[in-house]
Amino acid sequence: MLHIIVCIKQVPMVSELPWDPRTGTLKRETAQGMMDPAARRALEAALQIKADRTSGPVSITAVSMGPPMAEEVLFEARALGADQGVLLTDPCMAGADTCMTAVILGKFIKNHCPDAGLILCGSMSSDSETAQVGPQLAEDLDIPAIGYARRLELVDGCIRVERHVDDFLELMEMDLPGLVTIDHAGESDRYTPRYVALGGVEAAFNKGGIQVMNSRALGLDHAFNALKHSPTKIMDVYSPVTEKKGRVLTGAVKKMVDTLFDDYGKIVSSAMGKDLKTHDHEEDV
Amino acid sequence: MEKQIWVWADYRNYFQSRVTLQILARATDLAKKTDAVVCAVVFGDRVDEYVAEYIAHGAQKVYVTDDPLLNTYNVESYAFLLSALVRRFQPETLLVGATRFGQEIAPRVAKQLNTGLTADCIDLDIDDKGRLVQIAPSFGGNLIAKIITPHTRPQMATIRPGTFQELPHDDDAKGKIIPISLPDHMPGPRVRCLKSELHPVRARKIETADIVITGGRGMGSKGKFKKLFDLAALLHAEVGATRPVVYADWVSTEALVGQAGKHIRPKVLFSFGVSGAIQHTAALADAKFIVAVNKNPNATMMKLADVALVADANQACSGIIRALKQRIRD
Ligand SMILES: Cc1cc2nc3c(=O)[nH]c(=O)nc-3n(C[C@H](O)[C@H](O)[C@H](O)COP(=O)(O)OP(=O)(O)OC[C@H]3O[C@@H](n4cnc5c(N)ncnc54)[C@H](O)[C@@H]3O)c2cc1C
Ligand SMILES: Nc1ncnc2c1ncn2[C@@H]1O[C@H](COP(=O)(O)O)[C@@H](O)[C@H]1O
Numbered sequence: 001m002l003h004i005i006v007c008i009k010q011v012p013m014v015s016e017l018p019w020d021p022r023t024g025t026l027k028r029e030t031a032q033g034m035m036d037p038a039a040r041r042a043l044e045a046a047l048q049i050k051a052d053r054t055s056g057p058v059s060i061t062a063v064s065m066g067p068p069m070a071e072e073v074l075f076e077a078r079a080l081g082a083d084q085g086v087l088l089t090d091p092c093m094a095g096a097d098t099c100m101t102a103v104i105l106g107k108f109i110k111n112h113c114p115d116a117g118l119i120l121c122g123s124m125s126s127d128s129e130t131a132q133v134g135p136q137l138a139e140d141l142d143i144p145a146i147g148y149a150r151r152l153e154l155v156d157g158c159i160r161v162e163r164h165v166d167d168f169l170e171l172m173e174m175d176l177p178g179l180v181t182i183d184h185a186g187e188s189d190r191y192t193p194r195y196v197a198l199g200g201v202e203a204a205f206n207k208g209g210i211q212v213m214n215s216r217a218l219g220l221d222h223a224f225n226a227l228k229h230s231p232t233k234i235m236d237v238y239s240p241v242t243e244k245k246g247r248v249l250t251g252a253v254k255k256m257v258d259t260l261f262d263d264y265g266k267i268v269s270s271a272m273g274k275d276l277k278t279h280d281h282e283e284d285v
Numbered sequence: 286m287e288k289q290i291w292v293w294a295d296y297r298n299y300f301q302s303r304v305t306l307q308i309l310a311r312a313t314d315l316a317k318k319t320d321a322v323v324c325a326v327v328f329g330d331r332v333d334e335y336v337a338e339y340i341a342h343g344a345q346k347v348y349v350t351d352d353p354l355l356n357t358y359n360v361e362s363y364a365f366l367l368s369a370l371v372r373r374f375q376p377e378t379l380l381v382g383a384t385r386f387g388q389e390i391a392p393r394v395a396k397q398l399n400t401g402l403t404a405d406c407i408d409l410d411i412d413d414k415g416r417l418v419q420i421a422p423s424f425g426g427n428l429i430a431k432i433i434t435p436h437t438r439p440q441m442a443t444i445r446p447g448t449f450q451e452l453p454h455d456d457d458a459k460g461k462i463i464p465i466s467l468p469d470h471m472p473g474p475r476v477r478c479l480k481s482e483l484h485p486v487r488a489r490k491i492e493t494a495d496i497v498i499t500g501g502r503g504m505g506s507k508g509k510f511k512k513l514f515d516l517a518a519l520l521h522a523e524v525g526a527t528r529p530v531v532y533a534d535w536v537s538t539e540a541l542v543g544q545a546g547k548h549i550r551p552k553v554l555f556s557f558g559v560s561g562a563i564q565h566t567a568a569l570a571d572a573k574f575i576v577a578v579n580k581n582p583n584a585t586m587m588k589l590a591d592v593a594l595v596a597d598a599n600q601a602c603s604g605i606i607r608a609l610k611q612r613i614r615d
Pocket of ligand 2: 007008009010036038039042063064065066098101105120121122123124125126128129130131132133134
């Protein structure tokens with residue numbers, strides 16, 4: 001039986017979020033959350049492997065590290081077809097950078113899923129886009145990894161991955177256990193996520209809860225503190241002040257556009273290398 | 286010990302990707318502030334040509350491992366080698382271009398060395414204690430964070446292509462080449478590359494275009510967004526877009542302008558229905574003359590503009606098309 005772990009992050013639905021000026025980290029608890037679109041594609045890849053008869057029996061565990069409300073994305077994952085959902089949550093995990101996130105996810109996989117064969121992540125999450133958690137988790141687990149997969153296939157106990165990286169189309173192969181990150185913006189629609197069937201989320205609620213683990217259950221050291229142990233520190237957060245004191249035009253569109261070309265037409269015409277009449281009433285003779 | 290700033294050299298797609306040269310240029314500025322030496326680190330098979338290029342673009346020292354065994358980019362062996370070199374020579378700072386390969390190798394090296402890594406810096410600086418200040422948009426909002434790595438070394442950051450400008454090629458520049466042989470105990474690669482073919486798909490014209498037209502969510506719909514291409518045809522311009530537009534599939538990912546996409550430096554930028562989030566505007570810093578259209582006069586993009594038209598994006602686009610048709614002299 002192939003045990004697939006899918007790492008799913010909950011991300012804020014809105015892009016403008018308040019932050020805590022004291023710790024300099026995001027106040028995630030105030031945002032409405034959704035499943036990270038890239039992780040959703042990773043889940044889709046897992047579900048397709050599971051649906052493929054040639055893969056043999058497959059069990060999918062969805063895991064998320066985050067605040068208690070991140071439970072929602074795990075219910076959703078269950079509704080979509082994941083067999084288990086596990087939430088890793090503890091105040092001491094708050095403020096984890098990518099490295100600490102990888103340590104926490106790694107602890108879960110090492111201590112609680114020793115049979116994990118394939119670990120899937122999104123290539124980059126929509127709220128931070130670091131693309132770091134996948135590679136760092138592979139490093140933490142000391143397993144091989146391939147990033148930016150467009151397509152995966154199990155072939156004789158190893159995994160084959162097609163990817164597009166820096167203008168190179170590549171076909172890679174590795175033995176399992178291994179980690180693959182799924183491209184967040186594939187040109188092929190292979191891993192376009194499916195939607196939850198009506199009532200699916202509720203059915204998932206009934207199928208039994210999500211397993212919740214704190215740092216002790218996980219087996220983390222009692223002194224573990226993600227924020228303190230993150231090697232990077234935020235010194236300052238500010239809003240970029242960028243004002244040009246340009247000219248503001250209001251009124252009828254035709255008038256604004258005429259002013260634009262009457263007064264600035266030269267700039268546009270020199271950029272395009274073509275002559276522009278500076279007044280539209282100026283007639284060609 | 287001599288302070289060093291390292292730039293990991295990514296030459297695989299050399300003629301398309303100038304990111305290593307761009308970072309070398311910035312590293313040269315930073316090195317002046319801390320009295321450090323700018324070094325490039327090159328792995329590969331027969332890389333003399335690249336080494337010479339890096340020296341001509343500011344590298345004072347180049348660490349080179351040149352071996353037939355390194356003839357394909359392999360993230361595991363490259364990460365292993367890079368970490369080993371860092372342990373040996375202890376640079377203060379390690380900068381990596383955020384190509385996809387760079388984004389794979391950097392986090393692995395950071396984890397192996399137990400040090401921090403800031404992704405997608407839009408600028409780098411040195412503080413009064415000589416530390417690297419990693420400046421990056423943060424938290425998905427309109428905020429910029431200054432990040433430091435106080436306790437561990439090296440201080441690591443990735444930088445997107447186009448963020449900095451390369452120095453002119455200097456044939457007379459001198460640099461020291463330090464050959465490093467492969468260690469005897471190289472672990473065998475666990476990931477095998479069965480095929481790797483160059484498929485350049487991206488038309489990168491937007492990065493060099495003199496006129497760029499960007500459209501945001503304010504264009505309203507995929508159908509209406511198409512009007513920007515009509516305008517582009519008249520202006521000989523390229524069309525760019527914001528992330529929500531790309532996500533909604535109004536236009537292909539290649540058009541994305543911003544932190545996660547292309548940096549542009551047009552002489553004239555027309556921006557329609559764009560709010561001006563920092564992840565987008567970080568890539569517009571070099572636009573010379575900006576015309577913005579937004580129905581909200583207080584949108585950040587309007588404040589960045591030389592001429593701001595308070596109008597509906599579609600109507601303004603049509604109006605500009607009409608005016609141009611009358612005004613262009615052939
Ligand atoms: C990690 C990360 C990376 C990101 N990277 C990028 C990136 O590379 N590039 C990027 O663009 N974004 C990026 N973003 C997203 C970015 O934060 C913004 O959400 C995005 O740029 C907003 O796009 P927009 O201006 O089209 O949409 P909105 O913010 O929704 O703005 C729409 C604008 O249109 C105006 N408008 C609405 N209707 C009309 C109308 N009829 N006529 C005229 N104006 C109208 C509104 O007033 C508003 O100002 C990133 C975000 C994150 C978290
Ligand atoms: N807190 C988290 N819990 C579970 N998975 C995560 C978490 N953060 C990141 N990931 C995974 O790592 C991928 C890349 O995230 P990032 O490094 O933030 O761009 C995501 O798509 C997820 O698959």
